[in-house]
Amino acid sequence: xxxxxxxxxxxxxxxxxxxxxxxxxxxxxxxxxxxxxxxxxxxxxxxxxxxxxxxxxxxxxxxxxxxxxxxxxxxxxxxxxxxxxxxxxxxxxxxx
Amino acid sequence: xxxxxxxxxxxxxxxxxxxxxxxxxxxxxxxxxxxxxxxxxxxxxxxxxxxxxxxxxxxxxxxxxxxxxxxxxxxxxxxxxxxxxxxxxxxxxxxxxxxxxxxxxxxxxxxxxxxxxxxxxxxxxxxxxxxxxxxxxxxxxxxxxxxxxxxxxxxxxxxxxxxxxxxxxxxxxxxxxxxxxxxxxxxxxxxxxxxxxxxxxxxxxxxxxxxxxxxxxxxxxxxxxxxxxxxxxxxxxxxxxxxxxxxxxxxxxxxxx
Amino acid sequence: xxxxxxxxxxxxxxxxxxxxxxxxxxxxxxxxxxxxxxxxxxxxxxxxxxxxxxxxxxxxxxxxxxxxxxxxxxxxxxxxxxxxxxxxxxxxxxxxxxxxxxxxxxxxxxxxxxxxxxxxxxxxxxxxxxxxxxxxxxxxxxxxxxxxxxxxxxxxxxxxxxxxxxxxxxxxxxxxxxxxxxxxxxxxxxxxxxxxxxxxxxxxxxxxxxxxxxxxxxxxxxxxxxxxxxxxxxxxxxxxxxxxxxxxxxxxxxxxxxxxxxxxxxxxxxxxxxxxxxxxxxxxxxxxxxxxxxxxxxxxxxxxxxxxxxxxxxxxxxxxxxxxxxxxxxxxxx
Ligand SMILES: [Fe+2]
Ligand SMILES: [Fe+2]
Numbered sequence: 001x002x003x004x005x006x007x008x009x010x011x012x013x014x015x016x017x018x019x020x021x022x023x024x025x026x027x028x029x030x031x032x033x034x035x036x037x038x039x040x041x042x043x044x045x046x047x048x049x050x051x052x053x054x055x056x057x058x059x060x061x062x063x064x065x066x067x068x069x070x071x072x073x074x075x076x077x078x079x080x081x082x083x084x085x086x087x088x089x090x091x092x093x094x095x096x
Numbered sequence: 097x098x099x100x101x102x103x104x105x106x107x108x109x110x111x112x113x114x115x116x117x118x119x120x121x122x123x124x125x126x127x128x129x130x131x132x133x134x135x136x137x138x139x140x141x142x143x144x145x146x147x148x149x150x151x152x153x154x155x156x157x158x159x160x161x162x163x164x165x166x167x168x169x170x171x172x173x174x175x176x177x178x179x180x181x182x183x184x185x186x187x188x189x190x191x192x193x194x195x196x197x198x199x200x201x202x203x204x205x206x207x208x209x210x211x212x213x214x215x216x217x218x219x220x221x222x223x224x225x226x227x228x229x230x231x232x233x234x235x236x237x238x239x240x241x242x243x244x245x246x247x248x249x250x251x252x253x254x255x256x257x258x259x260x261x262x263x264x265x266x267x268x269x270x271x272x273x274x275x276x277x278x279x280x281x282x283x284x285x286x287x288x289x290x291x292x293x294x295x296x297x298x299x300x301x302x303x304x305x306x307x308x309x310x311x312x313x314x315x316x317x318x319x320x321x322x323x324x325x326x327x328x329x330x331x332x333x334x335x336x337x338x339x340x341x342x343x344x345x346x347x348x349x350x351x352x353x
Numbered sequence: 354x355x356x357x358x359x360x361x362x363x364x365x366x367x368x369x370x371x372x373x374x375x376x377x378x379x380x381x382x383x384x385x386x387x388x389x390x391x392x393x394x395x396x397x398x399x400x401x402x403x404x405x406x407x408x409x410x411x412x413x414x415x416x417x418x419x420x421x422x423x424x425x426x427x428x429x430x431x432x433x434x435x436x437x438x439x440x441x442x443x444x445x446x447x448x449x450x451x452x453x454x455x456x457x458x459x460x461x462x463x464x465x466x467x468x469x470x471x472x473x474x475x476x477x478x479x480x481x482x483x484x485x486x487x488x489x490x491x492x493x494x495x496x497x498x499x500x501x502x503x504x505x506x507x508x509x510x511x512x513x514x515x516x517x518x519x520x521x522x523x524x525x526x527x528x529x530x531x532x533x534x535x536x537x538x539x540x541x542x543x544x545x546x547x548x549x550x551x552x553x554x555x556x557x558x559x560x561x562x563x564x565x566x567x568x569x570x571x572x573x574x575x576x577x578x579x580x581x582x583x584x585x586x587x588x589x590x591x592x593x594x595x596x597x598x599x600x601x602x603x604x605x606x607x608x609x610x611x612x613x614x615x616x617x618x619x620x621x622x623x624x625x626x627x628x629x630x631x632x633x634x635x636x637x638x639x640x641x642x643x644x645x646x647x648x649x650x651x652x653x654x655x656x657x658x659x660x661x662x663x664x665x666x667x668x669x670x671x672x673x674x675x676x677x678x679x680x681x682x683x684x685x686x687x
Contacts, residue, residue, distance in 0.1 A: 029136075063396065157435075171435060174434075255671075353433040
């Protein structure tokens, strides 16, 4: 069966309240961008979950390859000196 | 069977019921789509609008009940009136039809309701003004939803365009009822309760013209036909709608729900 | 449960013969991740039968949600108060949302929603047998909320930790929304039982009588007749066995029925001091198989209604797409 007449898929990102990041919360089908925004509102914010939504066509998302996971993300593993807890300071100044 | 309640006929009550019943009956019709929409996303959107309308009708019927002087609550008003005591314009009760009919009726009514709510924010009745403030946001969304769809369907395929034209032809005869005044309007305007419906015509035509223009559609010429739902003489469809809606309240007198 | 048909089909292929050393390594890595309780994401390598099994389970689950809109939806226009009408509309709408989340999760496995719907509409795909029973009175609506949603929640909470992450995420969202479904159903029945008329109380009892046994069947065939369990347990798409869940449901429901003031239609229902569980009577599995096989009270009507909505909506979907293509062409030209 052909899917060429299926409405495209969109990824939905919702900001739950002012000041927070938009967070991915799911996807939906919509024929155009306006409809996607409107449907994101209807589908994903029925319980006051949102104050703003972003939608982006799923086929426009560029993702890292899971096969590259080791190469991309493991090198950060031994950079412990990037974390504040790496540094032991005297108690009197430790709130720094 | 549970007997009907009798409503005192005052212009103020009539004005509120015309509005409240429009929301109630539109919500009832929109609710029929739940589970039957053209696509899941739209099914959910239509239900949201039905929920808004039911919420608005609850607020308005509660207010009308308080003003009835008989202590009626929203459910007595929604479920226990005789057909002739419902005051919605006939357009609201017409069967849901196809998706084009639903969208274009929504466009007509949400634009109309939005204009009323805008004006009612200044009602001398503080409670009505508060209801209007909340309902206005909802009506704006309903209008936008219907307008977007009207453009898609008007400028979509041959078939969608044909269905839109058929829907508008079916709707057009019921439009004058939305914009012609009677004593109820005169009293509401005089008392500062709300606008006379005739004052909505110009802005309504302007907003509708914009949307229909973009959709490549037009309102058909007006006819001599006049619908009379707002004075309680309804179409044949209303009896069936009410029989269904009222069934449980009528069949289980004294029931608790 | 909503995916009970999984229990009624043969296992998906078993372990296929591995062709290359590379595949063997991938399979090993996948198994290790599963055993370590890791999540699998859409783009991760996964064995074929994992993909197929999940696709089938998630799509069946989605089908159950949207077919499940129909029996309760049957009462939206007749709800007895405006409050109940709003609650019911919101509840049935939620089920549509659940279907949507689940279709989206299944789509990450490489099948489009239209393809899945096609399987449903052609009768190839299954959905939960419970939705093939009719809603004859208003009390059926409350009873579905109490018992059917109650049973569903019991089954769905463990799947929130399933190994396939998109499914797990959808289930978390669903479970969050489900909690109101059971409560509103019970609340509706309670209103009738506590303050209602004799006729209403009789209506509630009648509904419970009709739904009780089909609800017990929702958990699927007994463990010794359920072929998929071992694999499903390992993959975390099934975490508790049918019989265990069924017992848990009975144990939880007996007290709720007492508070409500209804009896459960099972003369063999009695507390077992030794097992600390409620013993219950024998389920009529021939009825279950008949309904799963397409001969329940409403199978044909439910499917016909879904097909009708889909076909009547075709021109709408086409028009929206045609419009957006026109717009795109205009933008390009400009
Ligand atoms: Fe659900
Ligand atoms: Fe539910």
